[in-house]
Amino acid sequence: MRLGKRLTRLARAHWNELLERVEGVLREEEAAAHELSRALELPDAPTTPTPAAAPAPPPTELQRAYRVLGLPENADLAAVRRAYRELMTRSDPNRFPEGAPEREQARRIQQRIEQAYQTLLLHLDYSAQRFRNLTVE
Secondary structure (H helix, E strand, O other): OOHHHHHHHHHHHHHHHHHHHHHHHHHHHHHHHHHHHHHHHOOOOOOOOOOOOOOOOOOOHHHHHHHHHOOOOOOOHHHHHHHHHHHHHHOOHHHOOOOOHHHHHHHHHHHHHHHHHHHHHHHHOHHHHHHHHOOOO
């Protein structure tokens, strides 16, 4: 098999893995939102749910951000930056032809990655929060 074909297959496998990870997080968020709205619509729901029937609490914003970047929740700032750079490179929309559906998917994935990175950056890098709140007079 030629090297070009191997590289193409590898790139497609990485792309599909990244796409599945982001879509999985989105599916989980939609399921949690649906479950929450369903719970709010039921006025006669028991006030003390049984432990076996209690749904898992929805993931926090930080947990979702760690999952989008594919990191454990105790990852440090350096690991977050490495994962961010790698994922942004892998999901670069310029790799796809203009007008291709993959290009639009890559843009959406990059937006999710950027949002997750900004969330983790504000949580882990305290100087970023100080500079964000800095005003010039």
